[in-house]
Amino acid sequence: MAGLSQHVKLYMKINDNLSEDDVRILRATLVTDGHLGQARLENATPLDIFNMLEADDKIGTGNLALLGDLLKGLGKTELAQEAEDVAKCEQTEGPSCAIDDVISCLKDLYGREHASVRPLPWCEDFHLPLEQLYTNLQHLQHLQDDRKLFQEVNIVSLTDIYKTNEAKAKNGRLGVRRIRVEGDPGIGKSCSCQKLALDWVSGKLGIFKVVFFLEIRHMSGKVKDAIFEQLLSEDTNMTPDQLWSYIQENQDDVLFILDGLDELSQKARENTDVMSLIQGKVLRNCHVLVTSRSYHCDKELARCDEFYKILAYSSENSAEFIKKYFSHSIESATKLIEQLTSNPNLSRLVENPLNSVLMCIVWEDNEGKLPSSQAELYQMIVCLVAKRYCARKDIPLEGDEIPSNIEEALRGLGKLYWEGLGQNQFQFRIADIRENSDANGDVILDFGLLTRDKSVSRIKRTFFLHRAFQEYVAAYYISELVKNDAKREEGREYLRSLFGMSEATASFLDMELMSRNRLRYGEVQNSLLAFLGVNSGSLFEFFAEELGIDECKEEDKDLLSFVCIMLLGRVRGEGRMHMAEIVAPCLSQHITNQLGFFMDERFRDDHARWIDGLTQVIKCQNAMAIDQAPRLIQHLSIDTTNIQSFALQQQQIVALEDALSDCTTIAFVTLRSRNELMRATHKFSPVRAFIPQRGTESVHIDFRLFLDMDNMLSELSALENLQHVTIDIGSVIDAAGYSQLSPRLADLVMKQSCLRSLKVKIVDWLCHYSHGSRGIDSKGKFLLSISEHKTLEVVEVQDARKHVLFQTLGSIKA
Numbered sequence: 001m002a003g004l005s006q007h008v009k010l011y012m013k014i015n016d017n018l019s020e021d022d023v024r025i026l027r028a029t030l031v032t033d034g035h036l037g038q039a040r041l042e043n044a045t046p047l048d049i050f051n052m053l054e055a056d057d058k059i060g061t062g063n064l065a066l067l068g069d070l071l072k073g074l075g076k077t078e079l080a081q082e083a084e085d086v087a088k089c090e091q092t093e094g095p096s097c098a099i100d101d102v103i104s105c106l107k108d109l110y111g112r113e114h115a116s117v118r119p120l121p122w123c124e125d126f127h128l129p130l131e132q133l134y135t136n137l138q139h140l141q142h143l144q145d146d147r148k149l150f151q152e153v154n155i156v157s158l159t160d161i162y163k164t165n166e167a168k169a170k171n172g173r174l175g176v177r178r179i180r181v182e183g184d185p186g187i188g189k190s191c192s193c194q195k196l197a198l199d200w201v202s203g204k205l206g207i208f209k210v211v212f213f214l215e216i217r218h219m220s221g222k223v224k225d226a227i228f229e230q231l232l233s234e235d236t237n238m239t240p241d242q243l244w245s246y247i248q249e250n251q252d253d254v255l256f257i258l259d260g261l262d263e264l265s266q267k268a269r270e271n272t273d274v275m276s277l278i279q280g281k282v283l284r285n286c287h288v289l290v291t292s293r294s295y296h297c298d299k300e301l302a303r304c305d306e307f308y309k310i311l312a313y314s315s316e317n318s319a320e321f322i323k324k325y326f327s328h329s330i331e332s333a334t335k336l337i338e339q340l341t342s343n344p345n346l347s348r349l350v351e352n353p354l355n356s357v358l359m360c361i362v363w364e365d366n367e368g369k370l371p372s373s374q375a376e377l378y379q380m381i382v383c384l385v386a387k388r389y390c391a392r393k394d395i396p397l398e399g400d401e402i403p404s405n406i407e408e409a410l411r412g413l414g415k416l417y418w419e420g421l422g423q424n425q426f427q428f429r430i431a432d433i434r435e436n437s438d439a440n441g442d443v444i445l446d447f448g449l450l451t452r453d454k455s456v457s458r459i460k461r462t463f464f465l466h467r468a469f470q471e472y473v474a475a476y477y478i479s480e481l482v483k484n485d486a487k488r489e490e491g492r493e494y495l496r497s498l499f500g501m502s503e504a505t506a507s508f509l510d511m512e513l514m515s516r517n518r519l520r521y522g523e524v525q526n527s528l529l530a531f532l533g534v535n536s537g538s539l540f541e542f543f544a545e546e547l548g549i550d551e552c553k554e555e556d557k558d559l560l561s562f563v564c565i566m567l568l569g570r571v572r573g574e575g576r577m578h579m580a581e582i583v584a585p586c587l588s589q590h591i592t593n594q595l596g597f598f599m600d601e602r603f604r605d606d607h608a609r610w611i612d613g614l615t616q617v618i619k620c621q622n623a624m625a626i627d628q629a630p631r632l633i634q635h636l637s638i639d640t641t642n643i644q645s646f647a648l649q650q651q652q653i654v655a656l657e658d659a660l661s662d663c664t665t666i667a668f669v670t671l672r673s674r675n676e677l678m679r680a681t682h683k684f685s686p687v688r689a690f691i692p693q694r695g696t697e698s699v700h701i702d703f704r705l706f707l708d709m710d711n712m713l714s715e716l717s718a719l720e721n722l723q724h725v726t727i728d729i730g731s732v733i734d735a736a737g738y739s740q741l742s743p744r745l746a747d748l749v750m751k752q753s754c755l756r757s758l759k760v761k762i763v764d765w766l767c768h769y770s771h772g773s774r775g776i777d778s779k780g781k782f783l784l785s786i787s788e789h790k791t792l793e794v795v796e797v798q799d800a801r802k803h804v805l806f807q808t809l810g811s812i813k814a
């Protein structure tokens, strides 16, 4: 009703208010006055009559004179007056009347469509009421588009952003117009947008007169048309051009909520003006809030005024959500919370809202059985869908086995969705699904992992409800190919395109493409490992073969080794050692995580997993060393910048330290950090964690800032038989102070009897700087240690002011 124009609403009102006698008189008058023929009028209701008159252009928008006369003839003066008012309104004040109509139409739509979430695609009737279930999320605000500079903000929903900005606004005008919100998959971006729209409906966002909530994945053309396609019905009493003019004239009052920029398809990108809207090239005074997955669309969103990140639920939030979900059974909630709290892996998993809701569903449906990982969680959900489908169709089930035609259907879907991901396509036409699925088209469409768009939208295409499932099913398809010996070659082709090796062979890898694919298909790559499970050996055999190709250049081996070790770090369970055994003999002899495109902080988690994988590889090589295996790691280069964050657990460092303590084959170690090493949550000593105590001949340490120089030198002194030590440090903050350097260096020289070169360069001491001393204090002991040393050939020490204190041993002896 809200979407209907004023005069149509009036027609309906008149229809309801005329008696049968009135209708008879009306028909007769129309015939007598020659407006309509008798045959057409027979049995026609007033509504039919008004439609006929409209079709003959006798009445319509802003033209209700005839209707007024007819009503007056019937003695319906009030209705006649209303007809006059509506006509006047539509003629003279058309746009403002019409915009009110659009607004009520939008409010009606949001109140209806966005008042609930449907986390399960197969359950069309499984709606969770958003207002009751919405649980506060944590947010960060990034400062000046720099992810390193951020502040924690007291914001629990997107509406709070506007509330905070409104408090700072001048003359009621918000200065901040373009807001960017990012977050990981399933973290609640869409849900937060829904909540924002609902808050507007309930008057909590009064600063905006009109709010357009558009899902970018449905966008294929101009924003002007998308508004009508997604939000308004065909008989809205404003044309797209009229509405656009209204928006242009009232920019300050309008908010666009644009959800999921990362889901804009390649094809749509060429035709849509949504980027111009986001970047303020059109409607620059409108308000825009745009969401995307983390680290996606960075360039396009660089010019936004504010930049927020949705973090996750805190552990209290996730418990609160579970209680809300099980409000009918507090006992279930308490039990689930207890189980999750006792398992750190699962507790972390449910910090993600999508995982939280799926966990509740699985718990409810599987009599308290819980998954151990995200992939297993999705697997359980797909099993659940399959079981419901079988129950619906009376298909007998054997245990937990999914019937083969359903598996086949899932594979068909996986193929389609993998191809869709390549094009950033998230919705599919039914015809395409049938075409791609042989005999299983109906199973796919009926199965329940697909859902049809139910909104007012005129887009009637089938699509996946949640992108995470699309990635999951695509991974399932690839894993089935990889496991199948008969489809080995096809499987490998898929692996190449998944990991970004499709346009090259191992002899010529494109690091940019590989890193891009890691960002784009990271979820698919990770799910693939989970699907392969005990069969993950096939994936590592693939990498081992690529590494073994004769033409594979050393730098390409370094890159493949990094990816391979990072993936190994993601393997859980007993099979891990076996996977390590497959790759360990083929890896590069130079193992490094200092790899151009992969140095970006977007790969932070991968660097943390790399540490786990490295631990496995080293353990494996330690065992192999006894058998004199030919290829062992000889040079280890670690950039700690990306691994010293909270992504890395203390026990992971301890495990690596343990593995390295048994390692004697690594002769060269390079350590680098591009930021402050000790700002990490976990304090660790880089020397102890990353340098083997035995067998290391050469160490190069290159840190931008270091807090514990004193300790580092003592630990280097404790290593066995070092020959070359090079230390480059930008700045040092050392509790022991500048004056301690000389005795520590003396210790190092005395303890390392095989030392041949020692080069130390420290650009600045940030504290404990003794202004009086321009060089190294108490040099005597140091000089003595050098002069008594038997093998030392080169000593170079540069101080804070770049004074070269010692250049060669010769100069010291002189």
Ligand SMILES: Nc1ncnc2c1ncn2[C@@H]1O[C@H](COP(=O)(O)OP(=O)(O)OP(=O)(O)O)[C@@H](O)[C@H]1O
Pocket (backbone or CB within 6 Å): 117, 118, 119, 133, 134, 135, 136, 137, 183, 184, 185, 186, 187, 188, 189, 190, 191, 192, 260, 293, 321, 353, 354, 355, 357, 466, 467, 468
């Ligand atoms: N704040 C919240 N309170 C309660 N439930 C939530 C909340 N946020 C998200 N959810 C649940 O998590 C599911 C996934 O959330 P949503 O679709 O908003 O994630 P997203 O960040 O948009 O994911 P993607 O990037 O994959 O599109 C929702 O269907 C809903 O069930």
